[in-house]
Each structure stands twice: as structure tokens, then as C-alpha cells.
Amino acid sequence: GIVVPDPEATEAWARKRGFESSYAELCKSEGYKKAIMEDLVKLGQQAGLYSFEQIKAIYLHYEMFSVQNGLLTPTLKAKRPEMRNYFRKQIEELYANTSI
Numbered sequence: 001g002i003v004v005p006d007p008e009a010t011e012a013w014a015r016k017r018g019f020e021s022s023y024a025e026l027c028k029s030e031g032y033k034k035a036i037m038e039d040l041v042k043l044g045q046q047a048g049l050y051s052f053e054q055i056k057a058i059y060l061h062y063e064m065f066s067v068q069n070g071l072l073t074p075t076l077k078a079k080r081p082e083m084r085n086y087f088r089k090q091i092e093e094l095y096a097n098t099s100i
Contacts, residue, residue, distance in 0.1 A: 027062040059090040
């Protein structure tokens with residue numbers, strides 16, 4: 001899945017886990033991505049999700065979705081076709097590198 005970490009919450013969360021970088025650098029960090037993935041899996045397990053319902057891979061994007069970048073409507077709903085096109089390469093890589 002595509003994950004956009006909250007820039008305001010990221011700094012404290014990352015520092016607690018020993019990461020000391022800028023927001024953009026954190027979003028490119030494999031270690032940071034792994035830490036987020038571990039938290040997502042842990043939350044999924046706590047919610048009672050089966051393994052096939054759990055997220056298998058993520059791509060961290062540093063820019064929030066917005067009307068200005070064309071990924072949200074003026075009523076702040078996701079423009080799914082635009083998002084699919086915008087993240088096509090990342091989605092294809094996620095599927096290619098994930099074993100089911």
C-alpha cells in the first residue's frame with residue numbers, strides 16, 4: 001500500500017525508535033519503512049486480521065495528498081484513477097516484490 005506518514009507525528013515517533021533524519025529522508029529510509037511496516041502488522045494482529053488480510057508491502061510517500069497535487073477532489077475525497085496513475089510504478093514494484 002501507499003503510506004503517507006503524518007509529518008507532525010513522524011518526528012517524535014521516529015526519534016523514539018532511534019531515527020534522526022529529516023521527514024523526506026525518513027520516507028526514503030528502508031529502516032524507517034520496516035519500523036512502520038512492523039507497527040502496521042502489529043496493529044492488524046491486534047485487530048484480529050488473518051494473515052491474508054494483512055498488508056504485505058508499503059511504499060512511503062513524503063507528500064500529503066491534496067487538491068493542489070490533483071490527488072483529492074475539492075471535497076477532499078480521493079481521486080482513485082489519478083492516484084492509480086500517479087503511483088503506478090510504485091504499485092507495480094510492490095506487487096512484483098511481494099510473495100503471496
